[in-house]
Amino acid sequence: DAKTTQPNSMESNEEEPVHLPCNHSTISGTDYIHWYRQLPSQGPEYVIHGLTSNVNNRMASLAIAEDRKSSTLILHRATLRDAAVYYCIPLYGGATNKLIFGTGTLLAVQP
Amino acid sequence: SAVISQKPSRDICQRGTSLTIQCQVDSQVTMMFWYRQQPGQSLTLIATANQGSEATYESGFVIDKFPISRPNLTFSTLTVSNMSPEDSSIYLCSVFQGGYQFFGPGTRLTVL
Numbered sequence: 453d454a455k456t457t458q459p460n461s462m463e464s465n466e467e468e469p470v471h472l473p474c475n476h477s478t479i480s481g482t483d484y485i486h487w488y489r490q491l492p493s494q495g496p497e498y499v500i501h502g503l504t505s506n507v508n509n510r511m512a513s514l515a516i517a518e519d520r521k522s523s524t525l526i527l528h529r530a531t532l533r534d535a536a537v538y539y540c541i542p543l544y545g546g547a548t549n550k551l552i553f554g555t556g557t558l559l560a561v562q563p
Numbered sequence: 564s565a566v567i568s569q570k571p572s573r574d575i576c577q578r579g580t581s582l583t584i585q586c587q588v589d590s591q592v593t594m595m596f597w598y599r600q601q602p603g604q605s606l607t608l609i610a611t612a613n614q615g616s617e618a619t620y621e622s623g624f625v626i627d628k629f630p631i632s633r634p635n636l637t638f639s640t641l642t643v644s645n646m647s648p649e650d651s652s653i654y655l656c657s658v659f660q661g662g663y664q665f666f667g668p669g670t671r672l673t674v675l
Contacts, residue, residue: 486663488664494668494669495655495657495666495667495668495669496606496655496657496664496666497666498663498664498665501662501663537605539605549594549659549664550594550596550608550611551596551608551657551664552608553598553605553606553607553608554605555605556605
């Protein structure tokens with residue numbers, strides 16, 4: 453399984469963009485890069501995923517480095533509800549589909 | 564998106580007893596997963612449960628301690644056996660559908 457490195461914590465102000473980095477230098481060519489987040493007292497929820505190209509959805513954008521050794525989750529305008537632990541997880545696009553969680557980044561959003 | 568429910572939502576148990584946690588999904592899924600989240604920690608995968616076959620356990624987890632049933636494509640149970648205070652955690656089930664995973668709300672277990 454590919455290892456990931458994320459900052460333990462980050463802080464942002466409400467209404468400002470947030471860039472959450474992730475290093476995954478041992479990622480294989482077939483691993484998708486998934487991002488999940490866990491709001492307080494809830495199960496994790498899917499945020500976004502990608503393979504090589506940058507991806508956008510209603511929640512966030514995902515910027516993937518050309519060498520795929522790192523990626524950045526972008527929240528365009530942070531809200532208080534975005535305060536959560538964000539997990540970057542390489543996922544093998546094969547038969548197992550199991551997510552192995554690292555320690556993640558605890559995002560605090562200040563009003 | 565899959566909707567997952569778990570029962571019970573929480574429980575307080577005595578050491579040495581066992582608790583069975585139920586996970587129900589609103590659609591048929593091939594793969595179900597059971598995770599444990601100890602206080603202040605990240606999620607740890609316990610096992611993968613596929614219908615019609617034995618569950619596959621991750622390193623550090625054994626069937627005698629965490630037996631799993633998967634009788635059909637919408638339901639699974641995880642039993643925490645012979646509990647000790649170290650088993651106090653949140654237990655979550657999840658399913659893989661449409662390219663990503665959906666998680667249940669979790670079962671908060673406290674062992675005294």
